[in-house]
Amino acid sequence: MRLAVIPGDGIGPEVVAEGLKVLGEVAPDVEATHYDLGAARWQRTGELLPDSVLDELRGHDAILLGAVGDPGVPSGILERGLLLKLRFELDHHVNLRPAKLYDGVTGPLAAPGEVDMVCVREGTEGPYVGNGGVLRRDTPHELATEVSLNTAFGVERVVRYAFEKAVARPRKHLTLVHKTNVLTHAGSLWSRTVEEVSTEFPEITVAYQHVDAASMFFVTDPGRYDVIVTDNLFGDIISDIAAAVTGGIGLAASGNIDASGTNPSMFEPVHGSAPDIAGQGIADPTATVLSVGLLLDHLGRPEQARKVNAAVAFDLSTRDAGQPLRTAEVGDRLAALA
Amino acid sequence: MRLAVIPGDGIGPEVVAEGLKVLGEVAPDVEATHYDLGAARWQRTGELLPDSVLDELRGHDAILLGAVGDPGVPSGILERGLLLKLRFELDHHVNLRPAKLYDGVTGPLAAPGEVDMVCVREGTEGPYVGNGGVLRRDTPHELATEVSLNTAFGVERVVRYAFEKAVARPRKHLTLVHKTNVLTHAGSLWSRTVEEVSTEFPEITVAYQHVDAASMFFVTDPGRYDVIVTDNLFGDIISDIAAAVTGGIGLAASGNIDASGTNPSMFEPVHGSAPDIAGQGIADPTATVLSVGLLLDHLGRPEQARKVNAAVAFDLSTRDAGQPLRTAEVGDRLAALA
Ligand SMILES: CC(C)[C@H](C(=O)O)[C@@H](O)C(=O)O
Numbered sequence: 001m002r003l004a005v006i007p008g009d010g011i012g013p014e015v016v017a018e019g020l021k022v023l024g025e026v027a028p029d030v031e032a033t034h035y036d037l038g039a040a041r042w043q044r045t046g047e048l049l050p051d052s053v054l055d056e057l058r059g060h061d062a063i064l065l066g067a068v069g070d071p072g073v074p075s076g077i078l079e080r081g082l083l084l085k086l087r088f089e090l091d092h093h094v095n096l097r098p099a100k101l102y103d104g105v106t107g108p109l110a111a112p113g114e115v116d117m118v119c120v121r122e123g124t125e126g127p128y129v130g131n132g133g134v135l136r137r138d139t140p141h142e143l144a145t146e147v148s149l150n151t152a153f154g155v156e157r158v159v160r161y162a163f164e165k166a167v168a169r170p171r172k173h174l175t176l177v178h179k180t181n182v183l184t185h186a187g188s189l190w191s192r193t194v195e196e197v198s199t200e201f202p203e204i205t206v207a208y209q210h211v212d213a214a215s216m217f218f219v220t221d222p223g224r225y226d227v228i229v230t231d232n233l234f235g236d237i238i239s240d241i242a243a244a245v246t247g248g249i250g251l252a253a254s255g256n257i258d259a260s261g262t263n264p265s266m267f268e269p270v271h272g273s274a275p276d277i278a279g280q281g282i283a284d285p286t287a288t289v290l291s292v293g294l295l296l297d298h299l300g301r302p303e304q305a306r307k308v309n310a311a312v313a314f315d316l317s318t319r320d321a322g323q324p325l326r327t328a329e330v331g332d333r334l335a336a337l338a
Numbered sequence: 339m340r341l342a343v344i345p346g347d348g349i350g351p352e353v354v355a356e357g358l359k360v361l362g363e364v365a366p367d368v369e370a371t372h373y374d375l376g377a378a379r380w381q382r383t384g385e386l387l388p389d390s391v392l393d394e395l396r397g398h399d400a401i402l403l404g405a406v407g408d409p410g411v412p413s414g415i416l417e418r419g420l421l422l423k424l425r426f427e428l429d430h431h432v433n434l435r436p437a438k439l440y441d442g443v444t445g446p447l448a449a450p451g452e453v454d455m456v457c458v459r460e461g462t463e464g465p466y467v468g469n470g471g472v473l474r475r476d477t478p479h480e481l482a483t484e485v486s487l488n489t490a491f492g493v494e495r496v497v498r499y500a501f502e503k504a505v506a507r508p509r510k511h512l513t514l515v516h517k518t519n520v521l522t523h524a525g526s527l528w529s530r531t532v533e534e535v536s537t538e539f540p541e542i543t544v545a546y547q548h549v550d551a552a553s554m555f556f557v558t559d560p561g562r563y564d565v566i567v568t569d570n571l572f573g574d575i576i577s578d579i580a581a582a583v584t585g586g587i588g589l590a591a592s593g594n595i596d597a598s599g600t601n602p603s604m605f606e607p608v609h610g611s612a613p614d615i616a617g618q619g620i621a622d623p624t625a626t627v628l629s630v631g632l633l634l635d636h637l638g639r640p641e642q643a644r645k646v647n648a649a650v651a652f653d654l655s656t657r658d659a660g661q662p663l664r665t666a667e668v669g670d671r672l673a674a675l676a
């Protein structure tokens with residue numbers, strides 16, 4: 001397995017080290033190449049994602065990313081120039097965000113019930129395309145636009161991926177989340193696509209919810225969801241709510257996937273670089289280790305993925321809440337369990 | 339007070355009756371005129387909002403709406419043709435959504451702490467403008483767009499309203515919620531506007547959060563918010579999360595406000611017409627009564643508003659959870675208390 005590793009900034013390198021520790025335990029054939037990208041590089045050289053690096057990344061089977069960002073970098077620079085650029089250049093049209101409430105994890109809800117859902121978020125369209133502009137900037141007549149682009153091609157492939165996920169899960173349920181009553185143009189495309197693709201998956205029950213209602217039910221009744229398919233921006237929001245109710249982004253893993261296999265897919269914890277706790281060895285590497293699980297699953301190594309996930313599940317169920325967490329200790333425990 | 343009343347469909351007329359009961363108690367000068375709009379009228383006549391009705395509505399001091407909708411009406415018809423049309427025609431640029439966790443109310447959170455926030459959502463711009471289209475419909479090359487329009491004029495007036503709300507509240511804190519790192523064009527306009535207007539309100543502390551992060555903190559730490567100002571679509575989503583954590587949309591009130599006073603503002607419970615429980619006299623009218631409170635406040639009758647809100651607060655703190663709720667009884671109790 002040729003793995004490109006982007007440790008990034010802040011706690012990124014710390015959690016990635018533990019992810020690689022666990023990965024090495026279950027997949028002895030990993031050849032990791034590290035790439036220096038992120039806030040530090042930009043601050044040093046002004047470079048975000050040089051074409052040569054992008055080309056090299058393409059030569060790998062997958063990418064593991066820690067986190068990038070620093071308070072010294074203006075908002076938007078790393079997002080548009082690095083993170084979103086990777087998603088768009090590598091055609092990461094599926095943004096996979098599982099949210100499971102593990103035994104032993106206390107979330108914010110009084111009575112969450114069993115929660116085990118997967119958000120399948122579109123990754124290369126919608127309001128994320130950067131289409132829009134500003135007219136008459138800094139005048140009382142300023143106008144700013146953002147254009148959400150949605151194509152049959154783009155919606156169909158992510159919807160199909162979501163149905164395939166649902167087929168592989170016991171509950172066989174899929175919920176489309178959108179705002180079809182207001183965003184009628186894009187909403188119509190999404191609804192019709194789900195309807196059409198659903199005819200190929202008669203074993204899947206399909207539901208629809210407006211994004212505002214879903215955001216509420218994620219809090220009041222998250223257990224009702226199995227697979228969710230949604231637009232790029234709605235997915236950004238609701239997958240974070242799902243993370244919040246299942247213990248926070250310290251545990252949230254994600255995959256940026258090119259389901260066609262043409263480009264390497266990228267796996268990363270949802271949390272950021274957390275500069276406030278960087279360097280102290282107290283970041284929780286669990287989300288990174290779960291991202292390694294998604295990576296293995298994506299590369300067709302379900303047995304190795306199962307070992308990683310089982311290690312996390314066991315570790316979480318036996319963690320001592322009174323004990324302060326040490327990044328390397330969690331990694332050691334997970335590596336030993338995997 | 340010349341009040342236009344749109345009872346609407348389903349439980350709409352039931353909750354509006356109680357709202358009027360309480361309103362009549364504190365404001366004896368109400369002259370209410372009822373307007374028949376909603377799913378039933380559309381199904382009967384094909385009419386949504388005739389120009390003549392819109393003209394009549396303009397002649398009132400305020401509008402009280404119950405809820406509209408019926409499973410027999412295709413999604414989008416009433417939204418675009420009636421609800422959003424009212425907001426746009428009457429220039430309801432402030433969509434006010436308070437969320438307070440009242441004593442006696444059990445929400446879904448294990449440890450919510452004190453929650454008392456007000457979402458000030460923009461109401462006439464953003465992705466709600468209906469700008470967009472579909473190209474090559476029903477072909478593999480279909481393209482659907484949605485355009486978010488944001489103007490200096492539109493953003494500035496709602497931001498200013500939010501600052502004024504914040505000044506009138508004890509904590510004097512305002513959070514801008516947007517997604518400036520991805521929606522850089524609109525995000526820039528919103529950020530610059532908040533920054534500019536903030537110079538006129540030195541007593542207000544200002545924070546910024548991305549909508550995904552805010553959605554998370556609404557669940558994990560809702561007590562940190564005071565006034566929130568945000569875009570139309572983000573406001574739709576996050577105000578529903580706020581409603582969920584403070585006891586659900588059964589308690590959520592809203593105001594659609596033309597802050598210039600040119601047009602009548604409209605007040606309504608956030609919940610829908612709930613056809614499943616309509617006609618049984620078991621709908622909770624509390625959100626409607628709280629909407630009456632917002633209405634009174636907007637019309638410059640703070641003392642009457644205070645009475646209504648105090649009645650609700652007292653009633654909620656003494657409700658017997660074991661006792662099935664009767665719509666008219668709640669209204670009677672609130673009227674007696676107000
Ligand atoms: C950092 C940002 C561009 C990104 C997004 O909005 O997609 C993040 O919030 C995420 O969810 O991965």
Ligand SMILES: CC(C)[C@H](C(=O)O)[C@@H](O)C(=O)O
Binds near residue numbers: 574
């Ligand atoms: C019914 C719908 C058009 C509306 C909206 O999206 O604004 C509703 O969700 C609301 O929040 O008032």
